[in-house]
Amino acid sequence: MKQKAVEILKKSLKKIEVDWKEENIEKIIEIPSNPEMGDYAFPCFLVAKEIKNNPQQIALNIRKEIGNPPEEFEEIQAVGPYVNFFINKKNLALMLISKYKEKKKKVESKNSEKIMVEFPSPNTNKPLHLGHLRNISIGESISRILEFKGNKVIRANLYNDRGIHICKSMAAYKKYGKNKIPKKNEKGDHFVGHYYVLFNKNEKKDVKLELESHRLLQKWEEGDSESRELWKKMNSWAYEGFQETFKKLNVNFDKIYYESKLYKEGKDIILDGVKKGVFQREKDNSVSVNLGKKLGKKILLRSDGTSVYITQDIYLAKKKFEEYKLNKSLYVVGNEQEHHFETLFKILEMLKIADISKLKHLSYGMVELPEGKMKSREGTVVDADDLIEKIQKMVKKDLEERYKLPKKEIEKRSLKITIAAIKYMLLKVDTKKNMIFNPKESISFEGDTGPYLLYSYARANSILKKAKKNYDFNNVGKINDKDKDLIAKMAFAEKIIDEAYDKLNPSIIAKYAYELSQIFNEFYHSSKIIGNENEDFKLGLVYTFKKILKICLDLLGIEALEEM
RNA sequence: GCUCCGGUAACUCAGCCUGGAUAGAGUGUCAGCCUUCUAAGCUGAAAGUCGCAGGUUCAAAUCCUGUCCGGGGCACCA
Numbered sequence: 001m002k003q004k005a006v007e008i009l010k011k012s013l014k015k016i017e018v019d020w021k022e023e024n025i026e027k028i029i030e031i032p033s034n035p036e037m038g039d040y041a042f043p044c045f046l047v048a049k050e051i052k053n054n055p056q057q058i059a060l061n062i063r064k065e066i067g068n069p070p071e072e073f074e075e076i077q078a079v080g081p082y083v084n085f086f087i088n089k090k091n092l093a094l095m096l097i098s099k100y101k102e103k104k105k106k107v108e109s110k111n112s113e114k115i116m117v118e119f120p121s122p123n124t125n126k127p128l129h130l131g132h133l134r135n136i137s138i139g140e141s142i143s144r145i146l147e148f149k150g151n152k153v154i155r156a157n158l159y160n161d162r163g164i165h166i167c168k169s170m171a172a173y174k175k176y177g178k179n180k181i182p183k184k185n186e187k188g189d190h191f192v193g194h195y196y197v198l199f200n201k202n203e204k205k206d207v208k209l210e211l212e213s214h215r216l217l218q219k220w221e222e223g224d225s226e227s228r229e230l231w232k233k234m235n236s237w238a239y240e241g242f243q244e245t246f247k248k249l250n251v252n253f254d255k256i257y258y259e260s261k262l263y264k265e266g267k268d269i270i271l272d273g274v275k276k277g278v279f280q281r282e283k284d285n286s287v288s289v290n291l292g293k294k295l296g297k298k299i300l301l302r303s304d305g306t307s308v309y310i311t312q313d314i315y316l317a318k319k320k321f322e323e324y325k326l327n328k329s330l331y332v333v334g335n336e337q338e339h340h341f342e343t344l345f346k347i348l349e350m351l352k353i354a355d356i357s358k359l360k361h362l363s364y365g366m367v368e369l370p371e372g373k374m375k376s377r378e379g380t381v382v383d384a385d386d387l388i389e390k391i392q393k394m395v396k397k398d399l400e401e402r403y404k405l406p407k408k409e410i411e412k413r414s415l416k417i418t419i420a421a422i423k424y425m426l427l428k429v430d431t432k433k434n435m436i437f438n439p440k441e442s443i444s445f446e447g448d449t450g451p452y453l454l455y456s457y458a459r460a461n462s463i464l465k466k467a468k469k470n471y472d473f474n475n476v477g478k479i480n481d482k483d484k485d486l487i488a489k490m491a492f493a494e495k496i497i498d499e500a501y502d503k504l505n506p507s508i509i510a511k512y513a514y515e516l517s518q519i520f521n522e523f524y525h526s527s528k529i530i531g532n533e534n535e536d537f538k539l540g541l542v543y544t545f546k547k548i549l550k551i552c553l554d555l556l557g558i559e560a561l562e563e564m
Numbered sequence: 565g566c567u568c569c570g571g572u573a574a575c576u577c578a579g580c581c582u583g584g585a586u587a588g589a590g591u592g593u594c595a596g597c598c599u600u601c602u603a604a605g606c607u608g609a610a611a612g613u614c615g616c617a618g619g620u621u622c623a624a625a626u627c628c629u630g631u632c633c634g635g636g637g638c639a640c641c642a
Contacts, residue, residue, distance in 0.1 A: 027582085030582095030584075032585075033579090033585080033586095033587090033588085034585085034586085037585070041584090041585085043584055043585085045584070045622065045623075048622080049622075055622085079585080080585060081584085081585080082584090082585065123642085160642070163641090163642070164641090164642090165642085259642095282640095284640090286639095286640055287640095288639065288640080289639095290639095291639095293566095294566090294567080295638085296566095296638065296639065297639045298639055298640090299639050299640035300639095300640085301640080302640045303640065304640090306640090308640060308641085308642090309641070309642050310642095334636095335568085335569075335636070335637090336636055336637065337637085337642090338568070338569095338636085338637070339567085339568085339636095339637050339638060340637090340642090365569080365570090366635090366636080368635085370575095372635085373635085373636095395604095398604075402602085402604085403602090417604090428577080428578095429576085429577065429578095430577085430578085432569080433569080433570070433577095434569080434570070434635075434636085435576085435577085436575095436576070436577095437576095438575085438576080441575085441576090441591085444590090444591070444604095445604050446590085446591080446604055446605090447589085447590040447591060447604095448576090448577085448589065448590040448591085449590085449604080451604050452590095452604065452605085454604085455602080455604050455605075456604095456605090458602070458604095459601080459602060459605085462601065462602060463601050464601095465601095466601055467601080503581090507578090511578065511589095514589085514590090515589085518589085521605060521606070522606075522607095524601075524605095524606095525605075525606045525607085526606090528600075528601065529601060530601055531600095531601090542601095563602085564602070564604075
């Protein structure tokens with residue numbers, strides 16, 4: 001459609017003695033901010049500069065040269081220094097309707113790649129918090145966007161299951177736990193986290209507690225069976241708890257990695273690097289690499305010969321690429337680790353493990369409170385399960401007041417609405433930016449929210465259900481402005497998804513889904529669909545809207561509700 | 565010190581990459597709309613020195629430079 005406008009412009013420009021290449025014309029064409037100004041606009045300032053005439057006059061001249069608009073456009077206007085093109089919405093609508101009627105769920109792609117997406121990789125000593133929810137929402141959405149474009153995605157989760165943090169929980173458990181096990185209604189990760197909190201509370205009062213945690217770490221590393229047993233037990237509780245939360249969030253992993261199985265590895269890779277002269281052996285026997293002015297120097301093996309955090313990441317990367325023959329590896333990790341990943345990728349490239357173009361740190365912003373950063377030590381962390389529970393309670397209350405539904409249905413629906421509300425809230429903000437969550441204001445269900453999207457979807461479904469017929473039609477009658485707005489917006493779906501894919505940014509889809517729903521709501525409020533003289537056509541639009549919104553929701557990892 | 569990110573309405577955010585026509589949403593506030601396809605909705609109003617100062621340009625929230633404020637990161641923590 002844009003190409004047609006370019007074609008027309010090229011011809012008429014030539015007539016006023018401006019010979020421009022098509023690609024140059026295409027570059028200047030813009031999409032007006034206001035739909036009243038058309039679907040495409042050609043600003044005449046550059047032409048004005050070239051032929052030294054005023055842009056208003058040029059716009060008029062171009063318009064005159066165009067003559068009668070071709071079928072693709074219902075109108076072409078010269079407005080001030082612009083030539084505005086209005087797409088023929090009837091044609092566009094028919095195209096869209098038939099396109100989404102047949103649209104398969106997945107797009108075939110010739111050059112599909114195998115991509116690993118690693119997220120959310122929690123520590124196992126405490127439950128998930130709001131930051132993890134953002135991580136998971138982004139990781140899952142990105143995975144789905146990649147899959148939608150034809151790639152094969154492997155969702156991987158790396159459990160940070162060893163280290164001083166879990167030993168702290170273990171130390172407190174030994175002292176206060178007395179062989180307790182989680183109660184029936186108690187999530188395992190919360191049970192473990194409870195002891196982590198106890199540790200932090202009492203470590204100042206009780207010096208032995210801290211000593212004990214270090215002793216446990218040492219014992220664990222020596223392979224002491226008692227410590228290992230306790231460690232295993234506590235981790236398994238944590239996993240059970242995490243799994244419950246993942247299930248609620250509708251997330252599944254294809255591969256689980258454990259830090260405990262990786263943390264010693266990678267040493268050989270480093271030593272090999274020393275042999276090849278990529279890394280330096282220091283006087284104190286540690287191994288380091290100099291990464292230049294920007295990244296500086298990085299230690300890879302401690303002076304006692306043990307590996308550091310980045311060493312295991314190097315090993316894991318190698319393993320991933322070998323095991324899965326990956327084309328790409330994405331790491332969904334907070335922006336506080338940008339430096340770490342820059343360093344890691346540089347080293348991986350030096351070692352020829354993976355080209356830097358195959359590696360990507362999908363850096364996302366932190367979730368902060370109005371007072372600032374969430375701090376687990378100060379107890380200001382927003383717990384993921386608590387948040388879900390609180391919101392679900394509110395949703396349930398709403399549902400009970402609105403409709404008469406069986407308990408089971410309320411349970412099911414309220415969870416979906418809750419997850420939609422949370423995921424949408426976390427995805428709508430630009431992925432890379434920090435965001436503020438105000439617990440006092442809680443999550444709203446009105447306006448720019450997940451429930452609004454679900455509601456719009458359910459209403460579209462309800463109309464189609466009530467109409468009880470196919471929308472086959474032969475001729476399109478008159479279409480009004482609201483119809484046109486909806487058609488124009490729906491035409492953008494593909495472009496939006498492509499952009500989200502290119503930029504690996506779900507917020508673009510979230511934004512679009514909301515705007516689309518807004519326009520749809522205006523559309524069905526403005527005139528009745530069933531019984532309308534143009535009923536079949538309008539039903540076609542409703543059907544197409546439903547399909548497109550469903551795709552968007554899927555890509556955001558949000559489950560649609562046929563009824564709300 | 566170096567480096568990355570942010571500063572747009574009372575609040576939370578779009579728009580900046582790719583400069584253009586009156587800077588957009590939502591929340592909150594105020595005023596309307598439920599015998600009619602689900603009111604988690606719709607309509608309207610009030611609300612903005614786009615942090616500040618220069619520069620580039622016919623045109624700057626958008627590009628460049630400087631500066632202030634807030635946050636993150638920077639060799640044997642993860």
